[in-house]
Amino acid sequence: METLQIVPSRIIGGRSTDNAIFKSFSGVRQLGSASLSWRNRKIQSLCVKKRWYNDGRRFMCRSSSSSSAQDKEQGEGTLLGTERDSTGSVVGFNLIPHSATRGEEILESQENVANGGDELSEDIETHDKALPKITLNIVFVTSEAAPYSKTGGLGDVCGSLPIALAQRGHRVMVVSPRYLNGSPSDEKYANAVEMESQAKIFCFGGVQEVGYFHEYRAGVDWVFVDHPSYHRPGTPYGDIFGAFGDNQFRFTLLCQAACEAPLLLPLGGFTYGEKCIFLANDWHAGLVPVLLAAKYRPYGVYKDARSIVVIHNLAHQGVESAVTYKNFGLPDGWYKALEWVFPTWARTHALDPGEAVNVLKAAIVTSDRIVTVSQGYSWEITTPEGGYGLQDLLSSRKAVISGITNGIDANEWDPSSDELIPSRYSVDDLSGKVECKIALQKELGLPIRPDCPMIGFIGRLDYQKGVDIILSAIPDLMKDDVQFVMLGSGEKQYEDWMRHLESSYIDKFRAWVGFNVPISHKITAGCDILTMPSRFEPCGLNQLYAMKYGTVPVVHSTGGLRDTVLNFNPYANEGAGEGTGWAFSPLSKENLLAALRIAAGTYKDHKSSWEGLMKRGMERDSSWDKAATQYEQVFEWALIDPPYAG
Numbered sequence: 001m002e003t004l005q006i007v008p009s010r011i012i013g014g015r016s017t018d019n020a021i022f023k024s025f026s027g028v029r030q031l032g033s034a035s036l037s038w039r040n041r042k043i044q045s046l047c048v049k050k051r052w053y054n055d056g057r058r059f060m061c062r063s064s065s066s067s068s069a070q071d072k073e074q075g076e077g078t079l080l081g082t083e084r085d086s087t088g089s090v091v092g093f094n095l096i097p098h099s100a101t102r103g104e105e106i107l108e109s110q111e112n113v114a115n116g117g118d119e120l121s122e123d124i125e126t127h128d129k130a131l132p133k134i135t136l137n138i139v140f141v142t143s144e145a146a147p148y149s150k151t152g153g154l155g156d157v158c159g160s161l162p163i164a165l166a167q168r169g170h171r172v173m174v175v176s177p178r179y180l181n182g183s184p185s186d187e188k189y190a191n192a193v194e195m196e197s198q199a200k201i202f203c204f205g206g207v208q209e210v211g212y213f214h215e216y217r218a219g220v221d222w223v224f225v226d227h228p229s230y231h232r233p234g235t236p237y238g239d240i241f242g243a244f245g246d247n248q249f250r251f252t253l254l255c256q257a258a259c260e261a262p263l264l265l266p267l268g269g270f271t272y273g274e275k276c277i278f279l280a281n282d283w284h285a286g287l288v289p290v291l292l293a294a295k296y297r298p299y300g301v302y303k304d305a306r307s308i309v310v311i312h313n314l315a316h317q318g319v320e321s322a323v324t325y326k327n328f329g330l331p332d333g334w335y336k337a338l339e340w341v342f343p344t345w346a347r348t349h350a351l352d353p354g355e356a357v358n359v360l361k362a363a364i365v366t367s368d369r370i371v372t373v374s375q376g377y378s379w380e381i382t383t384p385e386g387g388y389g390l391q392d393l394l395s396s397r398k399a400v401i402s403g404i405t406n407g408i409d410a411n412e413w414d415p416s417s418d419e420l421i422p423s424r425y426s427v428d429d430l431s432g433k434v435e436c437k438i439a440l441q442k443e444l445g446l447p448i449r450p451d452c453p454m455i456g457f458i459g460r461l462d463y464q465k466g467v468d469i470i471l472s473a474i475p476d477l478m479k480d481d482v483q484f485v486m487l488g489s490g491e492k493q494y495e496d497w498m499r500h501l502e503s504s505y506i507d508k509f510r511a512w513v514g515f516n517v518p519i520s521h522k523i524t525a526g527c528d529i530l531t532m533p534s535r536f537e538p539c540g541l542n543q544l545y546a547m548k549y550g551t552v553p554v555v556h557s558t559g560g561l562r563d564t565v566l567n568f569n570p571y572a573n574e575g576a577g578e579g580t581g582w583a584f585s586p587l588s589k590e591n592l593l594a595a596l597r598i599a600a601g602t603y604k605d606h607k608s609s610w611e612g613l614m615k616r617g618m619e620r621d622s623s624w625d626k627a628a629t630q631y632e633q634v635f636e637w638a639l640i641d642p643p644y645a646g
C-alpha cells in the first residue's frame with residue numbers, strides 16, 4: 001500500500017492558524033526533475049533536498065544539507081521522521097496523531113463506500129475531525145475554468161474547487177487552454193506569464209509544439225496551454241457554424257500537454273513531479289488516464305500518480321470515427337481502451353460497422369476512480385436511462401464511483417457582497433431583495449410590480465435543460481398573474497422560440513438571448529422563483545445559487561436537483577415548515593405548470609411560509625469546503641490501491 005504523506009492541518013497551507021508551529025516546521029521533500037519529452041526522458045532520481053518554509057503566501061524552500069528529520073513531538077502528534085519511496089528517496093514526513101489508528105480507519109472508509117454513497121458525507125465529516133491532513137499535488141485538467149473561460153457549470157467548478165483544495169493545504173494546478181478569440185475576454189489571461197518551457201507532442205501524424213502560460217492566483221497554479229488552435233473566434237467548442245471540426249485535436253493537445261506539465265514546469269521554482277492526483281474533467285480531459293497508463297507508466301513515469309475522471313455530463317463523450325485512433329499519439333496496443341461499437345439501431349446504414357473511438361469510455365476504463373457531481377447522478381449513470389450507453393461499464397466499476405455534490409463559490413455568489421446586483425441583502429435583512437426585483441423589472445421593461453411573482457430560468461438552451469417544456473408551458477402560464485424571464489443561449493430553434501414568445505406576451509415575458517454573467521446574477525437576485533425542468537441534471541448550480549439568493553427553486557426531481565432541493569412541507573416541524581423548494585416528477589408540461597402555480601400561490605398568499613422557504617435555502621450549506629473534504633477522501637482511496645491501469 002502507498003504510504004501517505006501526513007502533516008498536521010494547522011501546519012500546511014494558507015489556512016494556518018498557528019504561525020509559531022508553522023515556522024518551527026521544516027521538512028525534506030523530493031522534487032520532480034525537469035525534463036524533456038517523455039521519449040527522451042531518462043528516468044532519474046534527481047532528488048533535490050530542500051527545506052520548506054512559508055512566506056505567508058506560499059511555500060518557499062531553501063537548500064539544506066539535512067538528510068533526515070529528527071523524531072519530534074508536536075502538539076498534535078508525533079513526528080516519526082522521514083518517509084521514503086521505494087527508491088529510498090525522501091518524500092515527506094509522517095506525523096501520527098496520538099489517538100488515531102490510521103490503517104483501521106482507512107479500511108473502515110472503504111467498507112463504507114462499498115455499502116453505498118449515502119455514508120460518504122457522514123464518514124468524511126468524522127474523518128476530517130479525527131485525522132490530520134494529507135497534502136497532495138493535484139492537477140485539474142479541464143476545457144474550462146472560470147473566470148478565464150466559462151460556457152457552463154464545468155467552468156464554475158474548475159474555477160472554484162481548486163481554490164478550495166488549495167486552501168486546505170494542497171498544491172493545486174489547473175491546466176486549461178489559453179483561448180484567445182479576439183474579444184475583450186482575452187484580457188482575462190493578461191496576468192498569465194509565458195513560461196520558458198515548451199512541450200513537443202507527437203500526435204495527429206506529426207509533432208506539435210505547445211507553450212505554457214502561468215498565473216499564481218488564490219493559492220492555485222493556473223496553467224494555460226498555448227497553441228494556435230486555441231486562438232480563433234467563438235466559444236471554447238465552436239462558433240456560429242457549429243462545433244469546431246478539430247476538437248479531437250485540440251483536446252488531445254490539452255491532455256498531452258497536461259501530462260507533461262507536472263514534469264516540466266518549475267511553478268514557484270519547482271515542478272510538481274510525478275506523484276500527482278490528476279482530475280480529468282469530462283471527455284475533453286478523458287485522455288489523461290489513458291496516457292498515464294499507456295504512454296508513461298510502461299517507462300516507469302507516473303507510477304505513483306493516480307487519475308480520477310470527474311463526470312459533469314455523460315451526454316458528451318468525445319466520440320469519433322475509429323480510424324482517428326492513430327491521432328491520439330497512443331501506442332498501438334491500447335485501441336481496446338477507446339474502442340466503441342454502436343448498437344445496430346444507432347448505425348447510419350446497413351453496411352456501417354458502427355466502429356468508433358470514445359474518449360470518455362476510455363477514461364472510465366483506465367482511471368483509478370470515478371466521481372460524479374452528485375450522489376443521485378452517480379446512480380443514474382448506471383441505469384439505461386441515464387447511462388448514455390455506458391451504464392454497463394459504469395456498473396462494472398460501481399465500487400469506485402463516488403457522488404460529490406458541487407459547492408458554490410461564495411466570493412462570487414453571495415447576495416450580501418455581490419457587486420453585480422443593485423442592492424445587497426442577507427438572511428437577516430431581506431429588504432434588498434425586493435429592490436433587486438424592481439431594478440430587474442425596470443431593466444427588462446416589464447411593469448414594475450413588486451407583488452407579482454417573478455419566475456426565472458438561466459441556462460444552456462438545449463434538450464437536457466427541458467427548455468422545450470418551459471416554452472410549451474408559457475402560453476398557459478401567461479394566463480396567470482406572473483412575470484417570466486429567460487436567459488440563455490444555445491440551439492437556434494429555442495432562441496427563436498423565446499423571441500417569438502416575447503413578442504406575444506410583451507407585458508409578462510422577457511427573453512434574453514446570449515451569455516451574460518452580470519444579468520444572470522441580477523435574475524438570480526431579482527426573481528422569486530427559479531425553474532429548472534431539466535431532463536437530467538448531474539448536479540445543477542443555478543438552483544444552488546438561487547437558494548443562496550432567497551429565490552425558491554421549482555425543479556424536476558432528477559440527479560443533483562433531487563439531492564439538493566428539499567420539497568416544501570408546510571406542516572413539518574410543528575407547523576414551522578420544512579423544505580427549500582419544489583421538486584416535481586415525472587417531467588411533463590402539466591407537472592411543471594402545476595408546480596409553478598403552487599409556488600406562485602404560496603408566494604402570494606402565504607407570506608410567512610415563503611419567508612421560511614427563502615431563509616432555509618439561504619442557510620443551506622453549499623460551501624466548496626464541504627465538497628473538498630469529500631474529494632480528499634476519494635484521493636485517499638485512490639492512493640490505497642495500485643494504479644488501476646498500466
Ligand SMILES: Nc1ncnc2c1ncn2[C@@H]1O[C@H](COP(=O)(O)OP(=O)(O)O[C@H]2O[C@H](CO)[C@@H](O)[C@H](O)[C@H]2O)[C@@H](O)[C@H]1O
Nearest residue numbers: 152153154312459460488514515516517520538539540541
Ligand atoms: N446564458 C447564460 N448567461 C450567463 N450564465 C449562464 C448562462 N447559461 C448558463 N450560465 C451559467 O452557467 C452555469 C451553468 O451551470 P449548470 O450546472 O446549471 O449547468 P451545465 O449543464 O453547464 O453544467 C454541467 O456541469 C455542472 C458542473 O458540474 C453540473 O452542475 C451540471 O449539472 C452539468 O450539466 C451557471 O453558472 C449559470 O449561471
